[in-house]
Amino acid sequence: RDPSGWIYSRGEALMDTDFYIGIDVGTASVRAAIVTVDGQLVSTAVREIQIWTPEPEFYEQSSDGIWRATCAAVREALQGTEAPTSAIKGIGIDATCSLVALDAADRPVTVSKTGNDERNVVMWMDHRAVAEAELINRTHHHVLDYVGGTMSPEMECPKMLWLKRHLPGTWKRTRRFLDLADYMTYRATGDDCRSLCTLSCKTAFLGHRLKEGGSGWDDSFFTQIGLEELVQEGYARLGGRNVRNMGQPLGRGLTDRAAAQLGLEPGTAVSVGIIDAHAGGLGMLGSSIDDRPVALGALQGRLALISGTSTCHMAVSPEPVFVPGVWGPFYSAMVPGLWLTEGGQSATGALVDHVISSHGAHGQLLLLAKAAGKTVYELLNERLDAMAARLPFPALLTREFHVLPDFHGNRSPRADPSLKGAVCGLTLRHDVDDLALSYLATIQAIAYGTRHIIDEMNAKGLAIDTLFMTGGSANNRIYVREHADITGCRVVLPRESEAVLLGAALLGAVASGRYGSILEAMAAMNAAGSVVSPAGGAAERFHADKFAVFRRMHDDQMAYRHTMSQWADRSDQ
Numbered sequence: 001r002d003p004s005g006w007i008y009s010r011g012e013a014l015m016d017t018d019f020y021i022g023i024d025v026g027t028a029s030v031r032a033a034i035v036t037v038d039g040q041l042v043s044t045a046v047r048e049i050q051i052w053t054p055e056p057e058f059y060e061q062s063s064d065g066i067w068r069a070t071c072a073a074v075r076e077a078l079q080g081t082e083a084p085t086s087a088i089k090g091i092g093i094d095a096t097c098s099l100v101a102l103d104a105a106d107r108p109v110t111v112s113k114t115g116n117d118e119r120n121v122v123m124w125m126d127h128r129a130v131a132e133a134e135l136i137n138r139t140h141h142h143v144l145d146y147v148g149g150t151m152s153p154e155m156e157c158p159k160m161l162w163l164k165r166h167l168p169g170t171w172k173r174t175r176r177f178l179d180l181a182d183y184m185t186y187r188a189t190g191d192d193c194r195s196l197c198t199l200s201c202k203t204a205f206l207g208h209r210l211k212e213g214g215s216g217w218d219d220s221f222f223t224q225i226g227l228e229e230l231v232q233e234g235y236a237r238l239g240g241r242n243v244r245n246m247g248q249p250l251g252r253g254l255t256d257r258a259a260a261q262l263g264l265e266p267g268t269a270v271s272v273g274i275i276d277a278h279a280g281g282l283g284m285l286g287s288s289i290d291d292r293p294v295a296l297g298a299l300q301g302r303l304a305l306i307s308g309t310s311t312c313h314m315a316v317s318p319e320p321v322f323v324p325g326v327w328g329p330f331y332s333a334m335v336p337g338l339w340l341t342e343g344g345q346s347a348t349g350a351l352v353d354h355v356i357s358s359h360g361a362h363g364q365l366l367l368l369a370k371a372a373g374k375t376v377y378e379l380l381n382e383r384l385d386a387m388a389a390r391l392p393f394p395a396l397l398t399r400e401f402h403v404l405p406d407f408h409g410n411r412s413p414r415a416d417p418s419l420k421g422a423v424c425g426l427t428l429r430h431d432v433d434d435l436a437l438s439y440l441a442t443i444q445a446i447a448y449g450t451r452h453i454i455d456e457m458n459a460k461g462l463a464i465d466t467l468f469m470t471g472g473s474a475n476n477r478i479y480v481r482e483h484a485d486i487t488g489c490r491v492v493l494p495r496e497s498e499a500v501l502l503g504a505a506l507l508g509a510v511a512s513g514r515y516g517s518i519l520e521a522m523a524a525m526n527a528a529g530s531v532v533s534p535a536g537g538a539a540e541r542f543h544a545d546k547f548a549v550f551r552r553m554h555d556d557q558m559a560y561r562h563t564m565s566q567w568a569d570r571s572d573q
Contacts, residue, residue, distance in 0.1 A: 018089045018514065019081070021074060021264075022505030024276055024498075025066055025095035025180060027051075027125070027309045032073040033498060034081050034088075035505035037514060039283075039525030041496055043080025047073045052112070052119055057130075059123035060112050063100045066121070066180070067187055067261075075263045090269040090508030091254070093188070094279035094500060095180035096124040097202045099159045102176040102183075109174045111163060121180065122159045125310070125346065127409070129158035130417055132165070136225045143204050143221040148326045150415035154346070156203045161226055177237050179203070181273030188258045188270050191251035194239035195273045200330040201342065202275070203238060208320075208331035216243065245336055246274045247510035247518045271511035276500055277312030277342075278334045280304055283503030284468040284494045285316070285335075286522025289531070294523065299335070303454065303464045305483070306500060307473035309350045311446070313343035313412070313453050315462055323460045325413035326453065336518055341462065343453035347408035348446045349473050351421075354407065355442045356380075360430035368432065381478050383436040393539040394478075395444065395485065395546075401425035401437050402546070403445035404553040410449075413456040414554070422553055443479050444543075447486040448550040454487055467491045470499035484534045486543045495527035502526075 017037060024031045028051060034043040047069035052060040078085070099122040101109040108120035122128075133153040137144065144151060151158060156179065164171040178186065179198035186192050199205035205216040217238075219231045234240055253267040274282070281304035288294055304314040315321075316338040320329035329339040347354075356362060356376060369379045388394035402424040409417035425441070427434070454464050467489045473479045474493060484491045496502050506521045515521035534540065 017087070018512075019083055019087050020505040020508040020512070020514075021077070021088055021091045022279075022501040022503070022508065023070060023074065023091065023093045023184070024279065024500050024504055025049075025070065025093070025184060026276060027096055027123070030066060030069040030073050031498075031501060032070070032077040033501040033505060034077050034083070035502060035525075037509065037524070039496060039502055039506070039527060041498055041501065043077045044498065044501065045073045045076035045080070051123065054112060054114060057127040059126040060119040061098065061121035061123055062118045063102075063108055063121055063180075063183055063187075064118065067184070070184070071261045071263075078263055085263065085265050088264055088268055089514065090271065090510075090512030091188070091264075092271045092274070092279070092504035092507030092509075092511070093181060093184045094274045094276040094504045095184055097154070097156070097198065097275050098123045098180040099156050100176075100178045100180055100183040101163070101170060101174040102178070103173050104175040106176070109170050111167070111170060113167070122163075124154055125408070126159070127153050127417055129153040129162040132158040132161040133417070136161070139221075139224050141218075141221045141224060143206065143218050145322060146206060146329065147204070148322075148328065148412070148415055149324050151204075152327075152411060152415065153417055154411070157225065157227065164227070175237060178239075179273075179275075181275060182239070185250055185270055185273040188254055188262075189251040190255050192239055193242045193244050193250055193272060196243055196245050197274045197278055197333045199238070199243055200333045201278075201327065201340075205243070207243075207333065210243070211331070215241065244272050245332060246272045247336070247507050247521075248272050249511040269508065269512040271507035274334075274504065274507060277304075277306040277314060278340075279503030279507070280306035280312075280470050280500040281314040281316075281334050281503065282506055282518065282522060283496070283499030283501070284470055284492075284526060285314075286519070286526035287468070287492065287494060287528040289466075289492060289528050299338070301463050302466050302468055303457075303489075305450065305467050305469040305471075305474075307348055307469060307471035307479070309348070310411075311345045311348040311450070311471075311473075313450065315341045315457060315464060317341065317462060321457070321461050323413065323456050325415040326456060327412070341457060343412035343457065345405070345446065345449050346411045346417075347405070349471070351405055351407050351446065352439065352442055352473075355438050356435065359435045359438060361432045361435040365432055365435060377476055380436045380439050381476070383433060384440055384478065387433060387436065393535060393542070394440075395482070395539055395542055397437060398425075398441040398444060398546075401441045402549050402553060403438075403441045404550065404557065405442065405445040405449055406554075412453050419554070420557065422557060424553065440478070440482075443482050444486065444546070445550065447483045448547050450483060451487045451547060452551075454489070465489055468494065468499075470494055470497065480532050484532045485539050486547070488534050488540065490534065491532040493529045493532070495529040497529075
């Protein structure tokens with residue numbers, strides 16, 4: 001029993017307190033967690049979700065399949081605690097920024113060339129709409145100022161335009177286009193309310209206009225880019241004017257049907273949804289460091305890194321900060337009343353896995369890891385420790401090995417989905433030690449990308465000096481160490497490593513009325529764990545030089561592209 005009188009113990013029955021459920025719909029799985037009032041995870045569960053990749057750059061999912069996985073994960077998480085369902089007071093849901101299509105009867109509508117209605121979700125990482133994004137960006141409309149000047153094909157407007165141009169039957173049949181988080185809350189409550197987070201960050205909604213008494217929709221923008229039907233319909237397919245802030249309760253809580261499927265009580269409070277990375281920010285940025293409470297102004301020096309398949313970089317400020325190539329500023333899109341600036345890398349964890357699995361020593365590595373009872377990452381980290389034992393600092397291992405990590409384009413700050421990855425320093429070696437070097441150089445390249453984003457943010461008025469990191473990569477000590485050394489920022493790991501789940505549950509607590517605001521809930525439920533400081537000294541100077549190589553590799557790629565530009569449209573000859 002802690003001094004406040006609440007009983008909590010991970011994995012044990014908690015009978016005299018309220019609980020909240022956080023649901024995180026990620027790229028490849030759904031996770032659910034039971035969370036206490038002070039932000040400790042009691043029980044978690046996970047269910048995989050299917051991904052279809054019918055052709056390069058196309059990624060599709062099923063909203064029905066995601067909902068079934070969610071119900072199974074919540075039921076399993078509930079089994080991890082003996083608390084009665086009546087003790088679950090609120091639910092928060094986050095999800096990737098994928099696009100869901102439903103017809104007038106809320107049935108799935110295909111987004112696939114296969115015509116299969118089951119495949120009704122265009123995933124966040126889908127890049128089919130590159131041409132549509134380029135068309136939108138050529139308008140130079142003022143709305144684009146609020147996405148860093150360049151709209152990404154990962155956003156919803158290019159995806160909807162692609163559907164209109166390539167699957168007109170889908171465009172006509174679809175009565176609701178929903179960001180995945182909004183679909184989940186709609187399925188749970190029957191309230192077709194859209195989140196200020198999802199609409200602002202992914203669907204060109206100008207949330208700051210609401211505080212001025214206007215509409216967040218800009219008719220001229222949607223007309224100019226070729227989605228005039230949305231304007232004519234009063235944006236009904238996008239929720240119209242039913243837009244609310246995260247933390248507000250939806251409808252009358254869980255419907256009878258959703259409650260039965262989830263194994264919960266009808267009427268349980270459900271919060272307006274949020275994008276997964278943004279939930280991670282809510283689960284970390286309110287943490288006190290050195291036992292000092294966090295003042296609102298101190299948030300400006302903090303950057304939340306949500307590092308999984310991709311990485312998102314979330315910073316907040318009291319005034320809008322415009323950074324070319326960096327998404328935002330978005331008003332109240334994460335912390336109410338503050339402006340959000342959002343950088344990102346489209347492939348980070350996915351890139352590390354790709355480099356490992358495509359190396360000639362991958363099979364040998366798997367056998368060694370299995371024999372040792374360790375993960376491939378643990379084994380590679382141990383090999384790097386041994387290889388660097390006699391060096392002044394471990395990063396010296398990659399003095400002649402360099403990686404440009406834009407294998408899936410560059411989201412920030414170059415905002416160019418056409419960029420490609422590059423590797424310099426290859427030899428004929430194909431053993432596990434060579435794989436370890438490739439692995440380390442890739443991690444460093446990802447960290448240089450983060451440094452590039454931070455430099456651009458700080459040049460425009462932010463003052464970031466502390467990184468809060470969560471996600472699968474945050475469990476990798478070398479990944480964390482290299483980010484600290486390369487960015488020169490201290491890295492704070494939260495007490496609860498699953499900060500995204502915590503951030504979702506936090507919204508459930510606010511929706512239930514337990515806390516009066518998101519900031520109050522962050523202060524009560526966020527807590528810092530370990531802190532990793534940058535090495536400085538020779539390592540700092542080494543990384544400054546290697547960062548210059550990183551920047552040069554991009555310039556060289558642009559020179560190669562220019563040289564070969566005359567052949568760009570002759571691939572069929």
